[in-house]
Amino acid sequence: MDHPTFKAADPQYEARVRASFGRQEMMRTLGVRITSLGPGWIELEFDHDERFTQQHGFLHAGAIAAVLDSACGYAAFSLMPDDAAVLTVEYKINLLKPASHDRYKATGIVVRSGRTLTVCRGQIEPDSGEPIAIMTGTLATVTGTSIQH
Amino acid sequence: MDHPTFKAADPQYEARVRASFGRQEMMRTLGVRITSLGPGWIELEFDHDERFTQQHGFLHAGAIAAVLDSACGYAAFSLMPDDAAVLTVEYKINLLKPASHDRYKATGIVVRSGRTLTVCRGQIEPDSGEPIAIMTGTLATVTGTSIQH
């Protein structure tokens, strides 16, 4: 997916994204790394792990969704003001092919950036070959004392 | 959610569901247990686990999606013939409230059972209180030598 061309509201967005990503125990547990990021997009990398497989030995759709959800969330978060939190409102995922590879790349991009709501698309590809899953998600910008949307 | 009233094609459906569920390393890793099941529905239980949290300490949407995906998948699988495999085609999840509880119950039910495609709904609730997430998903019945849909 092509990277979008947004301007970040917060000049420190990269440090802010990396710090928040570092607090996601789920990403640490799944072994997901940030490979690159910019305003409105992020690329992640992760490896096959037997602890997260489904009944046929492929990566479980929930693991795939977790990575795509974080990809979409941090693409959105990169454009938010420095005092905002990001929450996932909803997403839809289509599983295109079995996740039977050794390593994967996940991309999240912002499609529409609004004051309250951001719409993102995500995609996961193996090291070589066709995408195995695509996501469309809605993320909320949350400010103030409550992080509940 | 009310349990649907289907008749299982395979009289051994319960053993078949439990055996397949037992092969999902992802469910073992997340600590998910089957609490009850019938033709076209299943109930699961799981606990908060710090390894699967997002940046605010709530359960990550990916963990929630993984449990709901399995709930929908095994609700569908319970109605399939004994030589069939189940694959998730797609799903959509809405996150209704932060996952900030100690224990959760997940329910998956079949809404429409077709020869090739099954549509399911899933829901996760804390021990007491309102649902925190709902899912609608499409599952494919796969037979023959290939499990690729």
Place this chain on the structure above:
Amino acid sequence: MDHPTFKAADPQYEARVRASFGRQEMMRTLGVRITSLGPGWIELEFDHDERFTQQHGFLHAGAIAAVLDSACGYAAFSLMPDDAAVLTVEYKINLLKPASHDRYKATGIVVRSGRTLTVCRGQIEPDSGEPIAIMTGTLATVTGTSIQH
């Protein structure tokens, strides 16, 4: 679908819903009528119409979606304050059976009512028989001078 038990913030919600529904030219064009409504839910009725068919003579999924979108939107709108507008953020629809009947009933219910975002479910059934389509949608409450979310 069971009707939810919410309390309307605006005691005039019924008149407000009916007035807004009456301004939807799309509903007039499709011939959709309100049959009953309450706080957080609405029931609509409409008939087969050849002008809105797809290539096999069934009702087009877009017509079905339009009715379900309005059902979800007005279920949400019934709980909103009297100066708010409702906008659809997103929805997902599953088409369960061909729309080959003479008359349909559509129901929209609120699943989660938040300050900014409302999550609804919708369902369409023929006069007798199984549901032909289900929807899950997210609606935004919009106040102030702009109705853009």
Place this chain on the structure above:
Amino acid sequence: MDHPTFKAADPQYEARVRASFGRQEMMRTLGVRITSLGPGWIELEFDHDERFTQQHGFLHAGAIAAVLDSACGYAAFSLMPDDAAVLTVEYKINLLKPASHDRYKATGIVVRSGRTLTVCRGQIEPDSGEPIAIMTGTLATVTGTSIQH
């Protein structure tokens, strides 16, 4: 959206798509025209029409969904064998901006073409400016005497 590069199974795919599109009364009623098409993609055009508006005078999300559903459906149909029918299994739409323009272009592209299931993405843009809606949908290839999936 970039057009994909598929090879059509049926050399007569263009005539087949145009003939089937011509049988969709819904597209005729909405005034939707095919502007161009190829293997795995289609572009449509349509105009604002007061008969299909919502309560604020914008085009109703159901009209937008109808056009996107047909765009996705015919993108998928273009790759199917000549004796197949296409049915929409499900779709998800995100409404990005109010539909307040005079003329729109809709694009549907195939993302993944399978034997039974095709995944498509659709997008609607005004004559100039940002997309107002995006869709991801799953379409079924149906052969034989029944067109029920």
